[in-house]
Amino acid sequence: MKNKKTISAWGFIMSALGTAIGLGGIWGFPTKMNQYGGIFLIPFLIALLVCGVPLLLIEFNLGTKYRKNHVMIFEELANKPGKFFGFLQSAMSWLTSIFYSVLVAWSLLALIMAFLPGLTKEDYFLKVLIGQTNANPQGFSQLGNVSIWVLLSLLAVWLLTGLIVLGGVTKGLDIANKILVPGLFILMIIMMIYTMTLDGAGSGLKKMFSFHSNSLLNPSIWTDAFGSAFFMLTTSTGAMIIFASYAPKNQDNVNKTLIIAGGTIIVALITSCTVFTGIGAIAKNLNQPIEKIFQPGPTLIFQVFPQIFAIIAGNNNIGLLVLSHSLAIFFFLSVFFAGISSLIALLEAIVNPVAIEWKIKRSKIIIGVIIISLLVDILFIFNNSAALIDGVATWSAGILQMIIGIFELIGVCWLWKIYPDLRKFNNEKSWFKWDKYGFRILCLIIIPLIIVLNLGFALYQLINNIESNIFVFLTIGTTLGAFFTLITAAIFTYYQTIKIKFNKLKSKISKNKKSKEKESNIVNETTNE
Secondary structure, eight states, X not given: OTTOOOOOHHHHHHHHHHXXXXXXXXXXXXXXXXXXXXXXXXXXXXXXXXXXXXXXXXXXXXXXXXXXXXXXXXXXXXXXXXXXXXXXXXXXXXXXXXXXXXXXXXXHHHHHHTTSGGGGSTTHIIIIIIXXXXXXXXXXGGSOOBOHHHHXXXXXXXXXXXXXXXXXXXXXXXXXXXXXXXXXXXXXXXXXXXXTXXXXXXXXXXXXXXXXXXXGGOHHHXXXXXXXXXXXXXXXXXXHHHHHHTSOTTOOHHHHHXXXXXXXXXXXXXXXXXXXHHHHHHHHHHTOOGGGTOOSSTTHHHHHHHHHHHHHHTTTOHHHHHHHHHHHHHHHHHHHHHHHHHHHHHHHHHHHHHHHHHTXXXXXXXXXXXXXXXXXXXXXXXXXXXXXXXXXXXXXXIIHXXXXXXXXXXXXXXXXXXXXXXXXHHHHXXXXXXXXXXXXXXXXXXXXXXXXXXXXXXXXHHHHHHHHOHIIIIXXXXXXXXXXXXXXXXHHHHHHHHHHHHHHHXXXXXXXXXXXXXXXXXXXXXXHO
C-alpha cells in the first residue's frame, strides 16, 4: 500500500458525507419522526453523539493509519477471526445494499414519473407503480405479482452503481460524490423552503416537534434511535474505513468526524421539515387530522410528496402544473442522488476486500455481486414486498450493526492491543486528544454497555414482531439478516482455503485417474501379447 492513491480532503468529506446521508437521512429518519414525533430527536442525538461519533472516529483513524480496507486491517490484528469479522461487515453491507437498491429504484421510478402527469394523482405511487394491495403479507402467496416497472428501474440502478464502483474510490466514487452530495444539499434546501410556504405547513412542523416525554419510557424508541444513528453514519460496514484509507494521511479525523455527524443531522432535519410541512399541507387540503394522513412505513416519502405536488398543481392551472412537476423532479432527483451515493459505498465495501483477497478483477466481482443481488432482489419487487424491507432492515440496519459495533470497540480498545498506537496516531494529528484512560473507558465499557442494553431491547422487539408476522420478520428477515450474512462471511473468509483444498483434491483425482489409465494400458498390452 506504499504507492496507494489518495483522494483530496474535500473528496473524502463528500464521499463519507454522501455515504452517511443517503436514504437513511432522507427516507429512514422522517419515517421514525412520523412514528414517534419530535421526542425521537432526544434518543437519536444521544445515540449519534455518545456512541456513533466515537465509533466513527475510531474507524477513520483505522483507515488513515493502516491505509488498508477493513478486512485486511482486522486480519492483521486478529488473524482468521479478524478476517471473518471484517467479512461479516462486508456481508452486512451487501445485505443492506440488496434492499437499499429497491428504495433507490423506487426513487428513480418516481423521478421518471415526475416528468409525466401520473405522479401528481393521489396514491399513484402505491396503487399504480407498486400496485400494493396488502401492506402486511403473511406468506409468499400474498406478495402479489412482480412489478415490471420496479424491476426495470432496479436493473438501471445496479448498472449505474456498478459502472461508478468500477472506477474505484479515487476515480468513480470520488468524482461521483463531488457532484452528487453538493447537488443533494442544494435540492433539499430548495424543497424545504418551498414546502414551508404551503398552507398548513405550520401544523406539520408542530406535529414534528411535538414532545411526549412518556414516549422515552418505550424501549422501541431507543432501539430505533440507535439503529438509525449507526445506519445513517454507516459505521460497522467497512465503507468508512475504506474511504479513510484513501484520505490524506495527515488529516484531522476529529474534524472530519464532526463534519460528517453534523452534516447527517442537518440533512435529516431538513428532510423531516420538508416531509412534515408537506404532511401538514395535505392534511389541510383534505381537511383531516395529521395523525390520519399516513401510517409509518418504508413508503412514507413516496406517498407524501406526490400528493404535495398534486396540491401545488391545483385545478388545471398550467403555471402551477409546471411548477409542481419541476419541484417533483428536483425532489426525487435529490432522493435518487442520496440513494446512489450510499449504494456505491455499500457495494465498494464488498468489492474492495473481495477483489484484493481473491485476486480477481474488480469487474468480475462487481458483475458477480450484482447478479446475485438481483436474484435476491426479486423478493422485494412484488406488489406487496414493501413490508419485507422492514424485516431485513431490523437486522442489517439495527441488530447486526450494534453487534459489530460492540466487538469493534472491544477489539480496538482491548483485545487487539492497538489502542496505545491508535491513540498516538490520533493525538499527533487531531485537536481532540484521546487521554490514556478516559476515552478508552468510554469506548471499552460505557458505550458497549449502552449498546448491549439497546441490543436487548431490539431482540425483544424482534420476538414481538415475529409473533405478529412470522413471514416478514422470521422467514424473510431473520433468514437473510442472520443466516445470509454469517454464511456469506464464512465463504468469503475461507474461500482461499477451500480453493486450495479443492485444487489438491482435483489434482489427486487426476493423478489417480492417470494411474488407473496407465494400469489399464499395461493390462491391455499384456493381454494383446
